[in-house]
Amino acid sequence: MKKQFAVIGLGRFGGSVCKELYEMGHEVLAIDLNEDKVNDFTRFSTHAVVANATDESTLLSLGIRNFEHVIVAIGDNIQASILCTLLLKELQVKQVWVKAQNQYHHKVVEKIGADRIIHPEHDMGVRIAHYLASEKIIDYIELSPEFSIVELMATQKVSYQTIADLDIRAKYGCTILGLKRGEDVIISPTPDQLIFEKDIIILIGSNNDIKRYQEEGL
Numbered sequence: 001m002k003k004q005f006a007v008i009g010l011g012r013f014g015g016s017v018c019k020e021l022y023e024m025g026h027e028v029l030a031i032d033l034n035e036d037k038v039n040d041f042t043r044f045s046t047h048a049v050v051a052n053a054t055d056e057s058t059l060l061s062l063g064i065r066n067f068e069h070v071i072v073a074i075g076d077n078i079q080a081s082i083l084c085t086l087l088l089k090e091l092q093v094k095q096v097w098v099k100a101q102n103q104y105h106h107k108v109v110e111k112i113g114a115d116r117i118i119h120p121e122h123d124m125g126v127r128i129a130h131y132l133a134s135e136k137i138i139d140y141i142e143l144s145p146e147f148s149i150v151e152l153m154a155t156q157k158v159s160y161q162t163i164a165d166l167d168i169r170a171k172y173g174c175t176i177l178g179l180k181r182g183e184d185v186i187i188s189p190t191p192d193q194l195i196f197e198k199d200i201i202i203l204i205g206s207n208n209d210i211k212r213y214q215e216e217g218l
Ligand code: ATP
Pocket: 008, 009, 010, 011, 012, 013, 014, 031, 032, 033, 034, 037, 051, 052, 053, 054, 073, 074, 075, 076, 077, 080
């Protein structure tokens, strides 16, 4: 389904979000103070406009209230980011996601109602650390500080065994959500599903349990 998004701030982060959403076929309004940035994004957005997103009447005239999802990707100017977030929540935009520069910025936008706060450098750093630390981890999504979803590469050790043989949930407290085998994806596999070397196992669990499975089970 096509969705409507507005991206405010077209730096590296906001720019990537904008371009990707647009290429996924969504409607994207791109907003930046900087005219050169806006010109760069006319090709990668439905509408690209030069505007100051800390000005309420400007936001109103852009019809920002009609957008269900707005991403505030103003980085260095924390004051502008906070004010913009406040205005968007006052205008009752349902989903306001904010790129935070630091923990103080995070706290303030959380208090004024940001629906999701993103720390791209931190989050990417955490993910990269997980890839680096384990050859078996293909991808990693943090659900909370305690729980994650990971993609693990099946080793020869588990090849030709079923999920029940491996008894993963009972032994490690983790659940296999799916398997990727080349182009095929097997969702919610049954216990009699065979696993082969190089299958990608999509696993959900606590970080401790995942670590244990990875070190002892795989
Ligand atoms: P990134 O860290 O994502 O690479 P950046 O460091 O290149 O971003 P930032 O300074 O974080 O750039 O700002 C992102 C964009 O936000 C800039 O292009 C800037 O022009 C824009 N911006 C700043 N203030 C406003 C504002 N009040 N209204 C609209 N856009 C703004």
